[in-house]
Amino acid sequence: MSAAYPSLVALAVSLASAVAAIAGGQTAEPQVLEKLRALGRASAGVTTMRAHFEQTKHLSIVKDVLRSSGTFLLDKRGRVAWDVTEPEPIRVLITRDGVFAAGKRVAGGAGAPAALSPLPMLEGLNGIFAGVSEATAVDFEVRFLASDRLRLTPRSPRLAEWVSHIEIRLGGEARIPIDVRLEEPGGDVTEIAFRDVVVNPPLDDAAFAP
Amino acid sequence: MTSRRSLLAASLLLCAAACHRAARPVTPQGAIRSGEEAAAHVAARDVDTRTLRATFKLVLRRPDGSKEASRGAVVVARPDRLRLQIFSFGVVTAYDYTANGERYRIREPLSGAQRVGRFDAAGDEGDVLGDDLRPLFLAPMPSAAPAVRDGGDRYLVASQSPEGRRIAEVSKRSGAIERETLLVGDSPRLVIEYGDFRDVDGVSMPFAIDVTLPGRGVSLAVAVSRYVRNVPVDAGLFEF
Numbered sequence: 369m370s371a372a373y374p375s376l377v378a379l380a381v382s383l384a385s386a387v388a389a390i391a392g393g394q395t396a397e398p399q400v401l402e403k404l405r406a407l408g409r410a411s412a413g414v415t416t417m418r419a420h421f422e423q424t425k426h427l428s429i430v431k432d433v434l435r436s437s438g439t440f441l442l443d444k445r446g447r448v449a450w451d452v453t454e455p456e457p458i459r460v461l462i463t464r465d466g467v468f469a470a471g472k473r474v475a476g477g478a479g480a481p482a483a484l485s486p487l488p489m490l491e492g493l494n495g496i497f498a499g500v501s502e503a504t505a506v507d508f509e510v511r512f513l514a515s516d517r518l519r520l521t522p523r524s525p526r527l528a529e530w531v532s533h534i535e536i537r538l539g540g541e542a543r544i545p546i547d548v549r550l551e552e553p554g555g556d557v558t559e560i561a562f563r564d565v566v567v568n569p570p571l572d573d574a575a576f577a578p
Numbered sequence: 579m580t581s582r583r584s585l586l587a588a589s590l591l592l593c594a595a596a597c598h599r600a601a602r603p604v605t606p607q608g609a610i611r612s613g614e615e616a617a618a619h620v621a622a623r624d625v626d627t628r629t630l631r632a633t634f635k636l637v638l639r640r641p642d643g644s645k646e647a648s649r650g651a652v653v654v655a656r657p658d659r660l661r662l663q664i665f666s667f668g669v670v671t672a673y674d675y676t677a678n679g680e681r682y683r684i685r686e687p688l689s690g691a692q693r694v695g696r697f698d699a700a701g702d703e704g705d706v707l708g709d710d711l712r713p714l715f716l717a718p719m720p721s722a723a724p725a726v727r728d729g730g731d732r733y734l735v736a737s738q739s740p741e742g743r744r745i746a747e748v749s750k751r752s753g754a755i756e757r758e759t760l761l762v763g764d765s766p767r768l769v770i771e772y773g774d775f776r777d778v779d780g781v782s783m784p785f786a787i788d789v790t791l792p793g794r795g796v797s798l799a800v801a802v803s804r805y806v807r808n809v810p811v812d813a814g815l816f817e818f
Contacts, residue, residue, distance in 0.1 A: 425669035429661050429815050430631040430651040432804060436668025452668045455635070456647040460667045467688070469667060530687055555815075558669055 396505035403512060404502045410543040411499025416571045417442040417544065419562040421450070428555030440562060444498045447576045461578050468578040496520070496536065499544045508534070516543075529553065542567050608753055613726035616733035616748040620724065620755065626781070630654045631806040636664075641795030648672070652715070659816040660715045677712055678816040684709060694818065732756065742767070754782065766792045778805045 396404070418441050425434040441449040450460040461468040496504065500518060504510060507527075508520035513535070520534040532553045539546035546565065550558040610616045631653045638646045650664045664673040666688070674685040677697075684693045697710050724737040735746045747757040754775055760768040769792060772784035787800040 423669050425665070427633070427651050427663070429653045429663060430633050430804075430806070432631075432633045432651065434633075434649055434665060434669045438668075450667065455649070455668070458667055460670075526690075529692075530690075552671075554674075556671065 396510055400510050400512065401502055401505060404500060404505055404510065407499065407538065407543050408501025408503070410541065411501065414499055414542050414544060414567055415444050416568050417498070417565065418569045418571070419565040422561045422563070424559045426557040426559075428557075440497075441571060441575055442497050443571055443576060448497065449576050459578070461576060463576070496534070496548075497545060499542065500536065500538070540565060540567065610733060610748055610750050610753045613728065613733050613735075617724045617726050617735050619748060619753060620735045620737070620746045623755070626808075628656055628808050629811045631804075631809070631811075632802055633804045634800050634802045636801075637799045639797045639799070653811055653815060654715050655811045655813075655816070656716065658712070658716060659811075659813075660712070661815050662711065662715075675711060676816055676818055677710075677716075678818070681818075682709055683818040754784075768792075779807050781807065 418439065421438060421440045423436045427434065435454070436452050437454045438450060438452040441447075441451070446464045448462040450462075452458045452460065458469060495507075500510075504520065507524065508522055511519045511521075513519055516538045518536045518538070520536065522528040522531055522534075530552065531550055533551040535547075535549040535551075536545045537547035538544060544565070544567070546562045548560040548562075550560070552558075610619065631651070633649070633651045635647065635649050638648070640646070648664050648666050650662065652660065652662045654660045658677070658679050660675075660677045662673070662675040663671055666672040671685075671687050674683075674687070676683045680697050682695055682697060685691070693709070695709060697712070722738050724735050726736070727734050729747060731750055733748045733750065735748060737744050737746075743761045745759045745761070746755050747759075748754070749756050752775075754772070756772055758768075758770045758772075759766050760770075769790045771788045772786070773788075774786035775782045775784055777783075783802070783805050785802045787802070788797065789800070790797040
């Protein structure tokens with residue numbers, strides 16, 4: 369496969385999404401698009417990212433919370449790795465080929481990577497972690513709550529089955545997400561806080577190995 | 579059914595079985611002096627718990643010796659509603675099961691799959707319980723008076739219900755139900771051991787639950803982190 373092939377596929381998918389959005393009359397307000405363009409310019413130089421993350425999930429069924437933390441790695445070409453260290457070590461890799469989980473076994477076991485079907489929720493989120501832009505309005509209805517806070521509502525019914533709203537707080541010169549809040553239709557809420565963010569660290573293929 | 583699906587089914591079954599105790603609390607009441615007293619104790623254990631919420635950590639041990647840790651939550655509203663969720667990768671919902679009367683829904687966000695059905699429709703006989711987890715969480719009343727025998731330091735209380743035969747082992751010294759075995763015919767299908775009893779609103783509850791599937795090489799260790807008993811439960815949690 370030539371190196372250009374994935375880019376062409378991505379372009380085709382983007383164009384198809386844009387055409388579908390236009391055909392469906394899903395356009396954002398001009399002032400919203402202008403703000404998104406500005407944010408897109410600010411984050412355009414971001415190609416990779418590394419951050420510590422803290423996740424808190426509020427469980428609606430038991431009114432309790434789950435917490436996890438670890439390291440987040442992002443390659444804007446379409447690779448994301450979540451190295452969860454707490455509560456249990458596990459690596460979750462999300463690429464265009466799917467979602468892979470290869471947790472460090474507590475004891476024994478083959479430990480072979482387990483290929484899972486793409487996580488619908490994360491399919492729609494990978495792009496957001498790299499920063500928002502005009503393209504964000506294609507997949508989401510965008511509302512600015514403040515200059516650094518956005519509320520996104522999925523346009524895709526498929527994604528909306530799993531995520532009802534996403535709130536993002538942007539930070540740093542690159543205006544990338546540092547706080548993300550995911551609201552699920554069932555009432556669960558996941559808050560992700562990115563800290564110690566490093567923009568454009570050198571990340572080779574080994575950083576995204578399953 | 580693939581081995582992966584079988585393992586998932588076994589895992590969920592084990593989880594459900596482990597939480598069954600969470601939904602059916604034990605109330606040690608001190609020394610048990612007779613078989614009749616042990617049988618009455620087993621029969622009365624569900625009476626005081628109308629709703630129950632629990633969160634827990636579970637470690638699945640596979641036949642190849644590997645282990646996998648997850649977390650979960652369950653809420654039960656008697657007589658016929660329950661919701662069970664299993665979380666992987668830290669906080670990602672991997673399995674979401676709802677039963678409401680005769681209807682159920684299973685969602686698996688990792689694959690984007692969702693299945694809705696009725697318990698009175700034909701099920702998958704290949705699974706131990708198919709899609710019906712009610713017998714594990716919403717235990718039916720025994721169909722006959724229990725049989726009790728002396729097991730040395732414990733009483734063995736055997737009861738029959740549509741799900742099969744269940745033998746509860748009641749400690750003579752503490753009154754705690756320390757072990758239960760679910761049998762189909764004469765074959766044990768599940769063995770559940772309870773430990774680390776702590777007081778929850780005046781009721782002693784097990785915080786350590788070990789479940790094994792005899793002959794299948796799969797076991798599950800459940801560490802309950804929190805119980806909440808008899809608080810109002812939003813009916814919307816069970817709607818779909």
